[in-house]
Amino acid sequence: MNNFLQTLIAEARQDTAYYVGSDLLKLAKKRYPLTRLMRLLGDGQHITTGGHPCHLCNASGATFCLSRPRGRWTFSCTGKCGKYGDQIDYLKAKFGLDDGEAIRLLSKLICP
Numbered sequence: 881m882n883n884f885l886q887t888l889i890a891e892a893r894q895d896t897a898y899y900v901g902s903d904l905l906k907l908a909k910k911r912y913p914l915t916r917l918m919r920l921l922g923d924g925q926h927i928t929t930g931g932h933p934c935h936l937c938n939a940s941g942a943t944f945c946l947s948r949p950r951g952r953w954t955f956s957c958t959g960k961c962g963k964y965g966d967q968i969d970y971l972k973a974k975f976g977l978d979d980g981e982a983i984r985l986l987s988k989l990i991c992p
């Protein structure tokens with residue numbers, strides 16, 4: 881993980897007064913669809929609609945999949961972690977963030 885990303889994660893965890901409105905969140909999700917976010921985070925090799933071992937939980941037999949229902953990318957794990965969702969859920973699963981921290985991190989990616 882690069883220093884810039886580490887700094888943004890630290891800021892997202894600490895800056896609890898930083899408010900992200902729904903318009904900014906929508907813009908961040910539009911600018912960083914899940915596939916683009918995964919590439920930015922160095923997880924581009926996992927972008928496929930076919931199953932790959934889940935890099936979020938590394939459980940034996942766990943499969944990580946991407947799908948695009950209603951035009952928006954989502955992920956899911958069929959294994960131990962059972963994680964699924966959008967960009968916010970991916971950031972939560974990858975970095976152990978809570979909802980607010982993940983929302984702040986995504987918004988900081990477009991407005992550092």
